[in-house]
Amino acid sequence: MIEFARHPVAGTPNVGEYWEGQGGIYAGIMPDYEGTSPYHLVLSMDEAVDVKWGPHGAPDDAARSQSDGYANTDALTRCGHVHPAARWAAQYEKDGHGDFYLPALRELDMAAAALPERFSRTQWYWSSTERTADEAQGANLNGIALGALFKSFAGRVRAVRRIFVSEAASKPA
Numbered sequence: 001m002i003e004f005a006r007h008p009v010a011g012t013p014n015v016g017e018y019w020e021g022q023g024g025i026y027a028g029i030m031p032d033y034e035g036t037s038p039y040h041l042v043l044s045m046d047e048a049v050d051v052k053w054g055p056h057g058a059p060d061d062a063a064r065s066q067s068d069g070y071a072n073t074d075a076l077t078r079c080g081h082v083h084p085a086a087r088w089a090a091q092y093e094k095d096g097h098g099d100f101y102l103p104a105l106r107e108l109d110m111a112a113a114a115l116p117e118r119f120s121r122t123q124w125y126w127s128s129t130e131r132t133a134d135e136a137q138g139a140n141l142n143g144i145a146l147g148a149l150f151k152s153f154a155g156r157v158r159a160v161r162r163i164f165v166s167e168a169a170s171k172p173a
Contacts, residue, residue, distance in 0.1 A: 012040060015114055015141035023161060025118060027111045030067075030162070037164050043111050043118060044092055044100060044159040053126050054083040056152040059133035069104035069160065072128035076102070085126040089159035098163035102128035105137045107160055112139055124155035 012026055013019050019026045024042040032038050054060065054076065060083075062075035076086035089102035103111060105127040112119050118126060121142050129137040135148035138155060149155070 015145055016117075018045075021095050022041060022163065023097040023100070024096075025115060027114045027160070029165065030110060037166065039118045039162040039164045041103075041107060042161045042163065043115060044089075045141075046092070047095060048085075048157040049123075050090055050154040051085050051126070051157050052154055053085045053138075053149075053151040054134040057083050057133050058151075060130050063128055063130045065104050067104050067106040069107050069128045070162065072102045072104055072130075073101035075100060078097075078129060085155070085157045086128055088157050089128075092159040097161060100161045102126065102157065103160045105129040108139050109171055111158065111160060112141055116141065119158070120156065124149060126155045126157050149160070 015026055015028050017026055018024070019042055022042050024044050024108045027041040029042045030039050030041050060076060060079055060081065062079070063072040065072050073086045073090055076083040077090050086102045089100055092100040094100075108127040112125070119141050124138055124140045126136060126138045128160060131137050131148040132148055135147045136151050
């Protein structure tokens with residue numbers, strides 16, 4: 001089992017605590033993937049239930065990043081297909097922050113590992129990462145290995161937002 005540091009980085013709450021004024025629960029720092037800067041991941045307080053990822057059989061090749069949910073969500077909300085999971089996440093707002101998005105698979109995995117009590121053990125959670133024209137990736141936390149499900153199946157959605165480490169360091173505590 002992965003152990004996450006529960007002590008705060010300067011100016012941040014402990015992992016699992018509400019980050020005052022930042023719209024959600026602090027999930028920790030996402031490492032540098034594919035040339036991005038490390039960032040703090042904030043998990044939405046709320047979740048949507050019985051939400052489909054999008055249309056079965058419609059490819060969305062611009063939403064295949066395993067680590068950049070922000071770019072995936074942007075692509076999904078701008079394309080010609082309807083993507084209820086990405087739309088819900090992109091429209092989520094809390095504490096005046098409207099920059100939430102549907103997490104990529106790695107972001108979802110990290111949030112679920114750091115904050116297992118915030119996720120249902122019996123439900124599927126969508127990521128913004130498409131696998132094929134028919135399937136998108138997500139996570140279930142009940143130990144059954146399911147890497148992808150048909151996009152037309154209903155699942156749950158948690159939104160995330162990111163705060164780059166350099167930005168958080170410049171904000172007064």
